[in-house]
Amino acid sequence: MKTTSFTPFSRRNFIQTAVAAGVATFGSRAVPALADTPTTFTLADLPYAFDALEPHIDARTMEIHHGRHHNAYVNNMNSAAAGREELQGKSLCEIIADLTAVPEDIRTAVRNNGGGCVNHDLFWATMAPEGSTGEMSDALGSAIEDAFGNLESMQEQFNKAAATRFGSGWAWLIVNGDGKLQITSTPNQDNPKMKGFVPDDEYGAAILGIDVWEHAYYLHYQNRRADYIGAWWNVVNWDEVSALHAAAVAG
């Protein structure tokens, strides 16, 4: 039974620490407490054990990927956001969806690290141990048939996008501006919601994505990216992807 759902564009996955008084007093001098009221982003625990996705994704890869790579994106995002009023009170999803509102001097850092946070949150949430991957909703099944003919064709297009993404990046299943499903891919840590930073005809809400950075698979699969992609389908959490589809279609 599923009780929670990952909703990246509504959940405020940050903790904002407000200093109640609003000012800090140093001796007789009262100063604004902006530096004491940071927007702080946190690394959430994985929703399963490191070894839960074996044999398809090994425990050591998961541990390093979450604890070091994802954690570094969180720390770097916090460094970029420290003391920046423009980011106060916004979720990561809101921030990366409106990068032009981010001050220019930290925009690239936010694009890379904020994107890294959002992308990995989605990645972890849309995987589950084999045997607990749930079922595709009727609405998602119909949408796949409408857009691709059948599931196999969708997977074929998705695998191709993942395999041919040169260097580091992601392949995505998105709900596009017309409310239809579409396969896209992005370089680095870009996300399909980064309006103005992804092509207009590849803009949309990601409901499934695969990380094809080497850090996602190299320990176990070495250079065999296609084997990793093929194995990954065994751990796709269809309950979660269906929930994300419903949320994206509802707008």
Ligand code: MN
């Ligand atoms: Mn990664």
